[in-house]
Amino acid sequence: MDLLEQAVAWLADPSHWVGSNGVPVRLVEHLTLSGLAVAVGVAVALPLGLAIGHTGRGALLAVNLANLGRAIPSYALLLVLFPVFGLGFATAFPALVLLTLPPILTNTYIGIREVDRDMVDAGRGMGMGSVQILARVEIPIALPFIVAGIRTAAVQVVATATLAALVAGGGLGRYIVDGFALQDHGQLLAGGLLVAGLAIATERLLAAVERRVTSPGLRIAAPPAGRDGRRLQPSAAR
């Protein structure tokens, strides 16, 4: 495999691992951009989803927002925001935050909504107030769904942060965009493998978190097809 050799040679070249265009710097850029975007997305969408799920008000808004989010491709979003925010981080960041909102919001809302009403009633019968029901009954039961939403969002953000290189943001996408521009197949393939690896690692890590936060009582009842936890939100568009 001549191509694979080129990619391996590119990855093995020590000069590609130092300096401002080195893999460690690009990886940190990628993770910082993605992590910040997901954090802001969670900070905005999670309370909103909890409120909508708990009160049942504004559900229509949540569903429509999710559909709208699915229809607007991230690539288009990046290019459309560019004239507004200019080169680099300033464009990539709001685009990524916008991407995280629909999956986190809908999964949180649906997760809370799907909690068995009998359990909520039992909580109320035990004398729990509204906040206690949310904190001790609804959130623990809905947590796997909430985490699944965050996972969908995070994988999407890691993928789209690659496209951010187009608007001159940093990150690992730099190697792919530059590889295309320079017709440098080694760099292109190496960049592709690095990004794919990062996305898969993100997905696996958050899938593990999802399993960890599933209450043991729920694990028995969970249908086998739900292993991937995406059944509520099969809609991640890159």
Added chain:
Amino acid sequence: MNAWEWIARNIGQLAGATLDHLVLTLLAVSGGLVVSFALALAIRADRRWYGPLTGVAGTLYTIPSLALFAVLVPVTGLSVLTAEIGLVSYTLLILLRNLVAGLDAVPPDVSEAALAMGLSPMQRLARVELPLAMPYLIGGLRVATVTTIGLVMVTALIGEGGLGQVMLRGFNFRNWTAVYVGAALTVVLAFAADLLLVGLGRILTPWARASQTDGS
């Protein structure tokens, strides 16, 4: 030059790009449907395939489109084939999962009745089970189509892209009108395709409408 003038002057190019976009999407979704259908039949024959096949489809789905194209281009070049391999692989998870769920949801009584009426396995699939699985399939096709319309844009980077190409060129020449128009047309295309599939679903499942008007 204002936006409308630009649109009027480039109407031919926009129409061509929209058509390209549609063709790329249609090829990807129909290709994905054929592959997922074959895989769904394999899973029906032996349930043990479900885990591994959806696992592979899930991993493909996780790989960012740009990374996948980066890996494919050195092998298959800047071509429609490269674009379609990527686009088809992103439809697989959604379509396969919905097809299997749809076929699983066929009530066993109905399948047995079809068997008792002397339908062969192929007939049962074509005349009874697939029609009943249609709502799931349409649901999958809607998500897959809208997702693909978005992903086709990324293929602009490998020389395809339909409306993505219009946007990329606009971006490179700092022609924001082209960027906005390309984006707007893509969103319109996505909504139109979604509506069309909803309509198709209604035509293909007349019984769903009948039971709705019953008020039952």
